[in-house]
Amino acid sequence: MPARLLSMSQFTPTERTKVRRKPDRGSYDRELIYKILDQAFVCHAAFIADGMPVVVPTNYVRVGDQLFLHGSPASRLMKALSSAPFCLSVTLLDGIVLAPTAMGHSVNYRSVVVMGKAEIVEGHAAKLAAMRDFVEYVVRGRWETVRPPTEQEIKATMVLAVPLVEASAKVRTGFAVDHESEYDRAAWTGVLPFQWAAQEPVGDPRGNLKIPVPENIARYSRPQ
Amino acid sequence: MPARLLSMSQFTPTERTKVRRKPDRGSYDRELIYKILDQAFVCHAAFIADGMPVVVPTNYVRVGDQLFLHGSPASRLMKALSSAPFCLSVTLLDGIVLAPTAMGHSVNYRSVVVMGKAEIVEGHAAKLAAMRDFVEYVVRGRWETVRPPTEQEIKATMVLAVPLVEASAKVRTGFAVDHESEYDRAAWTGVLPFQWAAQEPVGDPRGNLKIPVPENIARYSRPQ
Numbered sequence: 228m229p230a231r232l233l234s235m236s237q238f239t240p241t242e243r244t245k246v247r248r249k250p251d252r253g254s255y256d257r258e259l260i261y262k263i264l265d266q267a268f269v270c271h272a273a274f275i276a277d278g279m280p281v282v283v284p285t286n287y288v289r290v291g292d293q294l295f296l297h298g299s300p301a302s303r304l305m306k307a308l309s310s311a312p313f314c315l316s317v318t319l320l321d322g323i324v325l326a327p328t329a330m331g332h333s334v335n336y337r338s339v340v341v342m343g344k345a346e347i348v349e350g351h352a353a354k355l356a357a358m359r360d361f362v363e364y365v366v367r368g369r370w371e372t373v374r375p376p377t378e379q380e381i382k383a384t385m386v387l388a389v390p391l392v393e394a395s396a397k398v399r400t401g402f403a404v405d406h407e408s409e410y411d412r413a414a415w416t417g418v419l420p421f422q423w424a425a426q427e428p429v430g431d432p433r434g435n436l437k438i439p440v441p442e443n444i445a446r447y448s449r450p451q
Numbered sequence: 452m453p454a455r456l457l458s459m460s461q462f463t464p465t466e467r468t469k470v471r472r473k474p475d476r477g478s479y480d481r482e483l484i485y486k487i488l489d490q491a492f493v494c495h496a497a498f499i500a501d502g503m504p505v506v507v508p509t510n511y512v513r514v515g516d517q518l519f520l521h522g523s524p525a526s527r528l529m530k531a532l533s534s535a536p537f538c539l540s541v542t543l544l545d546g547i548v549l550a551p552t553a554m555g556h557s558v559n560y561r562s563v564v565v566m567g568k569a570e571i572v573e574g575h576a577a578k579l580a581a582m583r584d585f586v587e588y589v590v591r592g593r594w595e596t597v598r599p600p601t602e603q604e605i606k607a608t609m610v611l612a613v614p615l616v617e618a619s620a621k622v623r624t625g626f627a628v629d630h631e632s633e634y635d636r637a638a639w640t641g642v643l644p645f646q647w648a649a650q651e652p653v654g655d656p657r658g659n660l661k662i663p664v665p666e667n668i669a670r671y672s673r674p675q
Contacts, residue, residue: 247526248523248525248527248528273495273538275504279467279536280499282564284542286558301472302472303471304472314506315506320647323589323671325593325668328597329598330600336508358553359553369638372638373636374551376552376553402657409598413596414596414662415654415658415668416655417653417654417655419652420650420652421649423647425643425645426643428639428641429642429644431626433626434639434640434641
């Protein structure tokens, strides 16, 4: 059954991923969820430590129907995520919604929540492949230009695979939805869009500054 | 004692906020922590629901030594945050660190973790003041131009105050730190900075499009 589930275009809402609050903003569409995941590369992972909820930002890469996470096996985050179910969220802030009323203000965003249970990726080849995915996910074309991980570096890194089984998205777009009669006041109304954008690259003085900035960095963009 | 604690310039690291992993990146400096909090307005709040960790993005405003959160009293988030201790995190992604080795790659970021226990803000005046803070925190000068909340709107909104008592920051800046001998390869190395930036405002066709975009929106910026 899991294999079949993974090939479906919609996630099945569960007790834990069902969007209850403003359900019209909720979606279980795999393509939409993957698009949101692929635009970002930092998530917030929540776990329970000593009976308390803890949330920590961390990097991820999506490869097919799973996410990979990585870190030091000694870190509290990796210990927690490798030993119990957890939750992670990715949020893209798309804009501030300026309404004629104070309470009508809102933000436009696209967010994903994943309920996860991780499997530890074992074996040199599988871990090396995940490392490559990490580098290529953040900067396409980078892997070929850098020194690959040594066996020791790979051994010192924990890689977790999180099958994407329980996930949902929540999206708000567009203008405010205040009552028509509110719009005759003098306040400017609309949306102020926001974007995470790469700025001018800064060369490392320890590196060879004669090497021109490659196109994949000079014209960096995330899949939109 | 709490009153005294709150006036100190450093948070006292606790079992839960002590930065263990890469402690050189950790800070308990109140000014730094407030600066990071003030640049963003979306956090990720983690709580426990049915024994499972859950993380949800939500808006906040910092006012003095506390954060305010708000939402519908019927929402799972507000119910959870008003009834038990929780954790929230704010992360600003500042750049991609391009190293000569695969494993030397990193991200520059500034993040804050707050261990919180919320108090429900009661009373019309206190809630109205928090609403004003919300609007003014996101867009300075906006409050005067919009229709203030009605008594009914205020009643329908739950406002939570979270005293900033347990908090820590984690910051990475600068270039890669690979061994000198790695830098003689042909890979370009450096930092690709990232910034959340406001784009061109888009007027709402339901509003009066003859109103010029005010300066606080046309030249929007967050405190850096």
